[in-house]
Amino acid sequence: MKVMIRCLMFAVQLLCLSGISNLASAEETNRYNAAALPGETDADGMDQVDFYLHTVDVGHMIWDNFGHAAIRVVDHRNHSDLVYNWGQFEFSNPITFAVDFYRGFLYYKLGVYPNAVAMRIYRWENRSVWEDKLLLKPQEKAKLLAKLNWNNRPENQYYLYQYFFDNCSTRPRDYIDEAIGGVLRERYSKVLSSKTFRDFVMEGYAPNPGMDVLLDFGMNSNIDRFATLYETMFHPINARQVLLDYTQEVRPLLSEGHKLVDAERPNSYPKMGYSFILLFGGVPLIPFGFWLFFQQKKAVPSKALYRLFGAFSSVWLGLGGFFGFLMALSWGFSGHLDLHHNANMLLFWPIDGFAFAIAFGIFLKGQPLVLKPGFWTFARAYFLLHIVVSILLPCLRMVGVIAQNVDSVSVFLLPPYVVILFLLFRVGFRKS
Structure with missing residues (x-):
């Protein structure tokens, strides 16, 4: 039976790369529809809107080995404090979910809920969480807020999930890049990192003995090319580091903030x-x-x-x-x-x-x-x-x-x- 369970896990283990948080209830999420979101997206008054990047560390379970990312928007004009989370999905039927993921037709969605709900999730998961302020100009804030509001429309909430190229970390990366004029992609998409995608996979599953073997022989040469710095941002921890290191005309993009939750990281086992x-x-x-x-x-x-x-x-x-x-x-x-x-x-x-x-x-x-x-x-x-x-x-x-x-x-x-x-x-x- 253990072997059968392992084999079934092989068909769906790539799901683990998402490292998503899906604990906000549908009721809590749906209460914060477009009507509850900030409506003004011009540059005027944007000095009263603050954006923060939430980076959730890796967890102790196989489904959260790669962390999670979200964007917090604090709008002092209407006293709203909301978190945008691209890691939600429907799990009502586990069999359908596994089959859809295996076939590559798994849709994730954007969930929007109060920061207080996000904090409850973070504490319950017992994973370290960093909150860093995005240092954006008023025009950039307006673009980012407009994009977030557009994404939260019911017809735009769902997206086709892809563990390396379209996940809970690449969505914030791409939206931030779009807001600042595409300079992130322009600067980092041609700079190779020192790691292949296989390296990321093997390191991600160091806390889970056996998973590294299954994934290593189960994935092909596509993951053996070196990732660009822009592509490494599929991993939330890397995304945070790249943004912290970024400067343009002596202007930083991310101000190193503080830990919302300080938890112990899972131990890595020897690759045995x-x-x-x-x-x-x-x-x-x-x-x-x-x-x-x-x-x-x-x-x-x-x-x-x-x-x-x-x-x-x-x-x-x-x-x-x-x-x-x-x-x-x-x-x-x-x-x-x-x-x-x-x-x-x-x-x-x-x-x-x-x-x-x-x-x-x-x-x-x-x-x-x-x-x-x-x-x-x-x-x-x-x-x-x-x-x-x-x-x-x-x-x-x-x-x-x-x-x-x-x-x-x-x-x-x-x-x-x-x-x-x-x-x-x-x-x-x-x-x-």
Whole structure:
């Protein structure tokens, strides 16, 4: 059951990149419609309107590993104090939600509610929250407020969520950039950061053992390019830092404020997921290999040894076949382009259910399977081809044919998988 839960999580784990806060009730949000918002958006009187960036730190759960961002608007003219949150979504039907997200058709919405409600959410989540004042000119304030009011119209509240390029942090970034004349994008969209998108993913899930492995081999080469500084602002913590570092004509854009909530950050675990798999899933194959080849010389091989090898191999090949099938399915049906053309399908074949059937048969019988000549020939060809193609994965990576970072997969997952395929090829079945 735990394995099934993990596998289901794989189909929806990219949701975790949003790190959203969705705790404001629909009733509280809907009470603050366009009629309750500041109406005047010209430059006159904008000295009485203050804008603040709320940056919520990463949390302790897998769905808040990347933080959250929102904009607070304090309008002293009508005594309103509202928070604009782009991280709300409908979760009435979890199955529909998961399917929509997997297909890439998940709509998030803008929620607007009093700052007092936001503070209750922040304290309940027990995550650090920074509030920094945006240092905008009156004309810039007017543009930003007009954009926020436009976004809060019922017909404009929903948007198609994309975890790297359109989320709760990129919306404030883009609106602020639009208000100041596009200089943020112009300045930072051509400057590369020192991190790839894969680096962000791996760092984000450091507090969650195992998730880094699932995401690392589940996402393709699209996330292996270096993000521009502008793109790094998809992460709320990075967005805050870029805005704090920004100056134009000696004018800062964000004034470092204070912490609304001071909470302890979750501890990061050592990145041992791959090592754990190799230690417990790969090292036992060394004695297995010696014992199985030794058993070939015996007239009556050890049934216990063959059952143990069959069970061990069934776990590997069952998971490999499942994830291979899931990667192929994602390529065909998911709207997330980062799940398409995954090079790891060279190792985990979508049709590895065949290899699983051979291994499971060995487990049931406690001895090598006896196959008809035609089927024996097919099985030999299948395993031999699988071994050759699997070994091509790191080779193609080294010569630059594969752009996807498959280094960890090649070091930690490929060796035990290929050894299992080889042992099945040599001692797993015989011709009748």
